Amino acid sequence: MRHLRPLLPTSRTARGLTLVELMVALGIAAMLAVAAAPSFTEYLANSRLRENGNNLYAQTLYAQSEAIKRNTVVRVAVADSTITVSDRTDPDDPQTLKTTPLTHGITAEAxxxxxxxxxxxxxxATADVDFAHPSLSCSSDIRCPGLRVDGGGSVRLCADHTGSCE
Known part of the structure; x- marks a missing residue:
């Protein structure tokens, strides 16, 4: 009995990419990466600014809730890129409740x-705290958040401190 095999062409066709095709694809990928780099830099900067803004917002709300819970004065402070929440029952001997650093070199007004x-x-009292990026200035592309606390105790994190925060 004869085995049936598919007929193979006499010359095999090459499979895969040629070096020229590979270099063209690599060139296109490089051009797309160069075009996307500025947007990625802005995205990272905005992400880091927002992360630190949310951190200060959370610590401020924590200080406010601890003041209510303890029925005493609780302080939130930013100094030297560190957020500190402390119980001020005894002003001469405050107890630190929480200390959190600002990350990625982001700065906030003391x-x-x-x-x-x-x-x-x-x-x-009221408070207005604005954040800044170490190497980029705030603009419509780089949105530096701002924390606002009004006299009634409302705490808000504004998306962009250059705006009205409404």
Missing amino acids: FTLDFGGEGRPVGF
Whole structure:
């Protein structure tokens, strides 16, 4: 009995890519990467700014809730790229409740805000804290967030500190 085999062509066709095709594809990929690089840089900067803004927002809300829970004065402060929340029951001997660093070299204006036992800033004080990127200036592409605390105790994180934060 004869075995049936598919007939193979006498000359095999080459499979895969030629060097020229590979170099053209690599060139196109490189051009796309160069075109996307500025957008990626802005994305990273905005991400890092927002991350630190959310961090300060969370720590401010934590300080406010601890002031209500403890029925005493709790301070949130930013100094030297560190966020510190402390219990100020005894002003001469404050207890640090939480310390969190600002990351990725992001800076924020130094500020101090005390929340009273009712959750409002002591003396109805207000606070405006803006963030900045170490190497990029804030613009419509680089959105530097800003934290706003009003005298009634409302805490808001604005997407862009150059705006009105409404």
